Amino acid sequence: MRQDGRVPSSRASSKRSEVPPFYVMEVMRAAAEREQAGAEILHLEVGQPSTPAPSGALEAAKRALSSDKLGYTGAAGLPELRLRISQWYERYYGLHIDPARIVATTGASGSCVLTFLAAFDAGQRVAVIEPGYPCYRNDLMAFGIDVVPIPVGPETSYRPTVAALDAAGPFDGLVIASPSNPTGTVLHGSHLAELTAWSTANGVQLIADEIYHGITYDEPAPSALAHSDDVVVINSFSKFFSMTGWRLGWVVAPLDLAETVERLAQSLAIAPPTLSQLAAVAAFDCIDELDANVARYRQNRRLLLDGLPAAGIDRLAPADGAFYVWADVSHLCDDSQDLCRRWLDELSIATTPGLDFDQPRGHRFVRFSYAGSHDELARAVDRLSGWTP
Ligand SMILES: Cc1ncc(COP(=O)(O)O)c(C=O)c1O
Secondary structure (H helix, E strand, O other): OOOOOOOOOOOOHHHHHOOOHHHHHHHHHHHHHHHHOOOOEEOOOOOOOOOOHHHHHHHHHHHHHHHOOOOOOOOOOOHOOOOOOOHHHHHHHHHOOOOEEEEEEHHHHHHHHHHHHHHHOOOOOOEEEEEOOOOHHHHHOOOEEEEEEEEHHHHOOOOOOOHHHHHHHOOOOOEEOOOOOOOOOOHHHHHHHHHHHHHHHOEEEEEOOOOOOOOEEEOOOOOHHOOOOEEEEEEOOOOOOOOOHOOEEEEEHHHHHHHHHHHHHHHHOOOOHHHHHHHHHHHOOOHHHHHHHHHHHHHHHHHHHHHHHHOOOOOEEOOEEEOOOOOOOOOOOHHHHHHHHHHHHHHHHEEEEEEOOOOOOHHEEEEEEEEOOOOHHHHHHHHOOOOOO
């Protein structure tokens, strides 16, 4: 990797494509190799639910397979899906969102691509929180947009402060995530109010990734849409709705920007997957089943928040939401990639080294996912507590 975070690729590739790889993929490949060789690996690296889509969504998909021709939908998605998403905002947050402001996408990943293209030009500056989800940085880099990292740490429970934004400015856009991947930090109403007010005052387009909404353990995470109609919100069926491989997400944007997102989507994707859209409409009738998944994450979270300190790993980020624990492991190693490799070799536990989420400081951190089974986690905690570096 070079100083500017870019990774040189082959001569035939464009400069814009020189984005860093996903280092977690290397862990997953190494874990898969060991599994093929007969080892039983405990998976604490995966960032996805271990449950299938809810039963109502599966039923709707089966019906659609036998009765629907499954052609393209409109680029912004099926009207009934956009309506159900709008009703979800009413029911879950008490917010009225015009369905015309909602564009269905191919996952939050598709939402990021469309939003960044719709909102920013090459050469503009967009701030991202570090540690944070790496695709924001990589997408922005690929689009020729300058990435401004805003480092956050335990002193603010990994929340960005207005002082930090002032110090890093000026910039044109700001991407936040609540709950955050990898730290689990939730931005409560007062934080969102501050960040939206600051963005409005400074002419900054705020983009809030709310993909882990629904997966919180104290109070529900409030939406940035409660504080401003100018914010762009990104969300998806991949996490709370447990439909990761169905590749469906959505964007809520101010009307004019939503129209731009839709226009770009016509060319970039034509439409999100039709079968997934029909299934997702039915997923909104399965909230009890989805809440039961969250109840399991809650138990898993407790196990990890008790078990890791007992294993000597006790500098942990808040884990208010999502299904991750972000742990400072610098007392165990100089490079968390080595540590993750050793845990995989010696304990058959797969974890994610921090480098994906924080290029300058990630070598001191590991992300543990507790999206898997309770039994798997219990065995992982047991093995970690008996391990010495
Ligand atoms: C914070 C965050 N945003 C976006 C995504 C992309 O999700 P999707 O599966 O909806 O494309 C992920 C996936 O892990 C994520 O953690």
